[in-house]
Amino acid sequence: MESYSVATDTAINETELVTRAQNGERNAFSELVRIHARGVMNVIHRMCGDEQIAEDAAQETFIRAWLNLSSYRPQTSLRNWLYRIAVNAATDMLRKEKRILPGDIEDLQLADERPGPESLVSQQERILLVQKAVLSLPDTSRAVLVLREYEGMSYHEIADSLDIPMGTVMSRLNYARKLLKEKLEAKLFVRMEVEHD
Amino acid sequence: MTNHVTDWLNAYFDGELTGKRLHQVEEHLAECKACQAELEALGNVSGLLHEVPLPDFPSPERFATQVNLLLPQKRTPAPGRQLFEVGWWMIPVGLLAVWVFISTAVLLSNVVSMAESFGLLDDTTASWISSPSDTADVTSTLGQFGMLEGNSLQWAETTENFTRGLFPQIVLHVSVALLYLAWIAVWWARQTHQVSEPLLEG
Numbered sequence: 001m002e003s004y005s006v007a008t009d010t011a012i013n014e015t016e017l018v019t020r021a022q023n024g025e026r027n028a029f030s031e032l033v034r035i036h037a038r039g040v041m042n043v044i045h046r047m048c049g050d051e052q053i054a055e056d057a058a059q060e061t062f063i064r065a066w067l068n069l070s071s072y073r074p075q076t077s078l079r080n081w082l083y084r085i086a087v088n089a090a091t092d093m094l095r096k097e098k099r100i101l102p103g104d105i106e107d108l109q110l111a112d113e114r115p116g117p118e119s120l121v122s123q124q125e126r127i128l129l130v131q132k133a134v135l136s137l138p139d140t141s142r143a144v145l146v147l148r149e150y151e152g153m154s155y156h157e158i159a160d161s162l163d164i165p166m167g168t169v170m171s172r173l174n175y176a177r178k179l180l181k182e183k184l185e186a187k188l189f190v191r192m193e194v195e196h197d
Numbered sequence: 198m199t200n201h202v203t204d205w206l207n208a209y210f211d212g213e214l215t216g217k218r219l220h221q222v223e224e225h226l227a228e229c230k231a232c233q234a235e236l237e238a239l240g241n242v243s244g245l246l247h248e249v250p251l252p253d254f255p256s257p258e259r260f261a262t263q264v265n266l267l268l269p270q271k272r273t274p275a276p277g278r279q280l281f282e283v284g285w286w287m288i289p290v291g292l293l294a295v296w297v298f299i300s301t302a303v304l305l306s307n308v309v310s311m312a313e314s315f316g317l318l319d320d321t322t323a324s325w326i327s328s329p330s331d332t333a334d335v336t337s338t339l340g341q342f343g344m345l346e347g348n349s350l351q352w353a354e355t356t357e358n359f360t361r362g363l364f365p366q367i368v369l370h371v372s373v374a375l376l377y378l379a380w381i382a383v384w385w386a387r388q389t390h391q392v393s394e395p396l397l398e399g
Binding site for chain 1: 204207208211213238239242243245246247248249250251252254257258260261262263265267268269313384
């Protein structure tokens with residue numbers, strides 16, 4: 001009951017901040033930035049895999065939000081609206097900064113021997129592989145995967161955020177996970193093969 | 198085992214299924230090793246995704262301050278500015294109204310002229326509506342004094358009729374169209390300026 005009350009208070013506070021920001025109050029908008037900065041930066045970093053690019057794209061996201069705040073409808077979720085702008089900003093940034101697009105995952109050579117604890121090396125390699133595999137997904141599928149896996153959004157919220165039908169959310173998510181499984185199981189010694197009857 | 202529930206496994210894994218479909222998938226999973234393995238694979242992929250750490254981003258407070266410094270000046274809703282905006286958008290509306298007025302007046306004038314030429318108007322109405330300047334007065338006067346004759350007189354009468362009747366209409370239409378195009382050009386310039394503004398500041 002207490003958490004519901006806190007959530008309601010937060011929503012009311014956010015609505016008030018949005019109204020004030022829509023009237024041109026920069027401090028109110030800064031407070032909204034502070035509330036949503038972490039989520040936006042996380043989404044963008046998962047989308048592009050580069051810390052500096054993520055920070056730049058997050059700034060671009062909030063500048064776009066500020067300029068288009070009048071088109072935001074307060075009865076919808078501000079977080080979903082911001083994430084849509086964030087995904088678009090990340091995609092634009094990726095197109096501009098082609099240097100961070102990943103090479104073929106097959107090109108990545110795993111080291112057999114490295115100094116330090118074996119488990120640590122193995123984990124670093126795994127992380128690199130997973131990052132490359134995620135970045136090699138099509139933009140549209142990657143966006144759905146990021147919002148589901150990392151932000152824990154429901155299919156309905158993702159559909160609302162990206163302005164796509166629920167069926168498209170499901171098909172893009174299925175496709176993303178299928179591709180990831182195919183890319184990763186060849187490199188990692190994780191048993192993921194399935195044999196149907 | 199047939200009728201695998203592969204298409205619904207992602208939704209099941211994400212806790213998105215309810216009711217009959219959820220029951221159907223659960224029943225199938227209880228018996229099908231292949232679908233169980235597929236579900237396990239989804240868990241493995243998800244686990245791998247969550248191994249990727251996030252970098253140390255700046256604190257939300259610091260980031261908010263940075264963004265605040267980068268924010269372009271927004272259109273402040275000052276009363277004078279609002280009036281200007283209203284007036285600005287009234288320009289094309291006014292031009293459209295002028296154009297409609299001119300077109301309607303010309304149309305009505307033509308209808309009345311036709312009605313008059315077919316004798317559909319009685320004398321009182323016709324004399325009330327008809328303009329005394331419809332005729333080529335200047336040319337007639339010059340003709341009476343013998344300054345114009347024959348083809349020259351006819352050509353002068355046609356020219357004067359055109360100048361008095363059709364020419365003002367053409368000038369009005371062209372003026373309205375030019376003003377409208379000028380408004381569109383200024384609007385376009387303003388839009389371009391507004392779009393480039395944040396890029397310059399960024």
